[in-house]
Amino acid sequence: MAKFSTRLDEAVSKFSAICIGIDPSESELDNWELPDSAAGAREYGLRIIDSAQDRLGIIKPQVGFFERFGSLGYQTLEEIIREAKDAGLIVIADAKRGDIGSTMLGYASAWFGDDSPLRSDALTVSGYLGPESLRETLHYAQDVQGGLFILAATSNPEAAQLQQALIGGKTVAANVIDAAKEIGQGEMGVVIGATQDLKAFGIGHITERDIEIPILAPGFGAQGARLEDLKEIFGASSHRIIASMSRELTKNGPEQLGLMIDKAKAKL
Amino acid sequence: MAKFSTRLDEAVSKFSAICIGIDPSESELDNWELPDSAAGAREYGLRIIDSAQDRLGIIKPQVGFFERFGSLGYQTLEEIIREAKDAGLIVIADAKRGDIGSTMLGYASAWFGDDSPLRSDALTVSGYLGPESLRETLHYAQDVQGGLFILAATSNPEAAQLQQALIGGKTVAANVIDAAKEIGQGEMGVVIGATQDLKAFGIGHITERDIEIPILAPGFGAQGARLEDLKEIFGASSHRIIASMSRELTKNGPEQLGLMIDKAKAKL
Numbered sequence: 001m002a003k004f005s006t007r008l009d010e011a012v013s014k015f016s017a018i019c020i021g022i023d024p025s026e027s028e029l030d031n032w033e034l035p036d037s038a039a040g041a042r043e044y045g046l047r048i049i050d051s052a053q054d055r056l057g058i059i060k061p062q063v064g065f066f067e068r069f070g071s072l073g074y075q076t077l078e079e080i081i082r083e084a085k086d087a088g089l090i091v092i093a094d095a096k097r098g099d100i101g102s103t104m105l106g107y108a109s110a111w112f113g114d115d116s117p118l119r120s121d122a123l124t125v126s127g128y129l130g131p132e133s134l135r136e137t138l139h140y141a142q143d144v145q146g147g148l149f150i151l152a153a154t155s156n157p158e159a160a161q162l163q164q165a166l167i168g169g170k171t172v173a174a175n176v177i178d179a180a181k182e183i184g185q186g187e188m189g190v191v192i193g194a195t196q197d198l199k200a201f202g203i204g205h206i207t208e209r210d211i212e213i214p215i216l217a218p219g220f221g222a223q224g225a226r227l228e229d230l231k232e233i234f235g236a237s238s239h240r241i242i243a244s245m246s247r248e249l250t251k252n253g254p255e256q257l258g259l260m261i262d263k264a265k266a267k268l
Numbered sequence: 269m270a271k272f273s274t275r276l277d278e279a280v281s282k283f284s285a286i287c288i289g290i291d292p293s294e295s296e297l298d299n300w301e302l303p304d305s306a307a308g309a310r311e312y313g314l315r316i317i318d319s320a321q322d323r324l325g326i327i328k329p330q331v332g333f334f335e336r337f338g339s340l341g342y343q344t345l346e347e348i349i350r351e352a353k354d355a356g357l358i359v360i361a362d363a364k365r366g367d368i369g370s371t372m373l374g375y376a377s378a379w380f381g382d383d384s385p386l387r388s389d390a391l392t393v394s395g396y397l398g399p400e401s402l403r404e405t406l407h408y409a410q411d412v413q414g415g416l417f418i419l420a421a422t423s424n425p426e427a428a429q430l431q432q433a434l435i436g437g438k439t440v441a442a443n444v445i446d447a448a449k450e451i452g453q454g455e456m457g458v459v460i461g462a463t464q465d466l467k468a469f470g471i472g473h474i475t476e477r478d479i480e481i482p483i484l485a486p487g488f489g490a491q492g493a494r495l496e497d498l499k500e501i502f503g504a505s506s507h508r509i510i511a512s513m514s515r516e517l518t519k520n521g522p523e524q525l526g527l528m529i530d531k532a533k534a535k536l
Binding site: 023025062064065067068069070071072073074075077078094096097098099100101102103104105106107109110113116117118126127128129130131132133151154155156158159160161162163164165166167172175179 | 293332335336337341342346362365367370371374384394395397398400401419422424426431440443
């Protein structure tokens with residue numbers, strides 16, 4: 001199997017830069033007239049895989065919406081990961097894990113372990129404990145041709161509070177990007193919200209110079225950023241974007257999902 | 269049921285400020301001659317509860333070491349949480365969750381939902397997305413007399429990289445403490461490693477003035493801080509400390525665990 005960054009590039013070339021989120025929240029399940037249970041989340045996830053297959057190359061299950069059903073939710077997530085892989089989809093587990101060394105190895109073996117039922121292609125991670133604390137996790141991921149995406153500038157309104165803090169004149173967000181490049185050997189991407197003012201986060205330079213690592217970008221669709229504006233928002237790093245979309249694609253129900261994906265793809 | 273901060277105080281008064289970690293890592297299970305599986309983690313956790321009961325008031329399962337066994341690990345964690353509650357222990361789920369609003373509500377319902385099998389008394393959270401992003405989660409916790417502990421200054425060597433960054437002349441760690449006090453209404457504590465130089469993290473003032481919120485302090489024992497030095501390390505905020513210990517208590521095996529707990533308690 002090729003390394004993660006190569007497989008990601010291939011999926012984008014073959015299908016699209018769009019990645020579909022699997023977010024079985026209470027409101028999403030309600031909108032699809034599914035029960036608010038692990039069984040509902042299962043149905044929701046499997047239908048998304050069915051519509052995404054042959055249209056998109058990447059899915060992103062949001063682990064928090066499975067965890068709310070406890071071990072039954074995790075059983076469902078395991079099944080969805082398995083089905084997605086069988087369908088040839090790349091799985092980015094959106095779990096935003098971050099902890100000290102020994103515990104982080106626990107998480108690494110959960111998401112990248114050889115025979116772990118949760119084994120995914122990539123994991124989102126959070127660097128509050130210092131991006132350096134994720135070095136071993138990255139090596140663990142690379143051993144199975146996996147990758148990481150570390151939070152840099154997130155799409156939520158409260159993000160500035162911490163992510164614009166300064167370290168030696170550089171913002172936390174900019175530091176995370178530099179650390180991801182240095183630690184990641186191309187296999188650690190960053191998460192940057194498409195709704196944010198990149199300059200305010202001290203990372204405006206990525207619009208002028210290629211960032212050289214993958215960018216997982218939530219914020220398109222329901223949160224306000226437009227796919228049509230992707231090149232304007234990210235400039236020189238636009239070709240690195242994995243545009244994550246959820247509600248904007250699912251809002252008209254499962255029957256319309258394939259059509260909504262096709263429409264979104266046409267905007268890029 | 270009384271609110272979380274009150275129950276925490278009662279547990280400390282009645283038993284001790286020591287909280288025992290349940291960290292079924294590969295090396296811990298090996299040390300106790302248990303299989304490296306969900307069944308091994310179950311045995312490990314139940315034995316700790318058995319020894320902790322009537323000696324300590326608080327346990328802290330490390331979720332990452334359960335997640336590595338996928339849904340089976342979560343089943344085990346659910347059983348351990350249930351047993352701990354039946355034994356009258358306060359459960360701090362150490363999961364370091366942190367995400368944007370809607371997803372954070374998914375996590376909140378996992379750890380504080382009325383009929384969630386993972387329902388705990390408190391959850392550790394990470395504020396990379398801004399401490400403000402945790403306000404709704406705190407309300408969710410308070411509704412069921414639960415609480416949160418947000419990472420401020422962690423005990424790992426790479427922590428300084430981000431946590432000493434400055435926001436308007438104040439460190440990230442100091443900002444997190446202020447936000448926890450403002451948002452938390454006494455029900456959001458902070459995580460501060462006992463091994464760190466508090467002044468370097470810009471939070472030396474907590475040794476001179478009572479921090480007024482609970483401090484979950486890892487770093488005692490194997491990581492290097494000594495219980496005997498607790499008052500010297502935390503000064504005026506010493507009485508707020510929940511001293512988290514794991515390996516230091518478990519290292520001599522399950523038969524010695526009760527004795528090791530008694531010895532540690534005598535040092536405070």
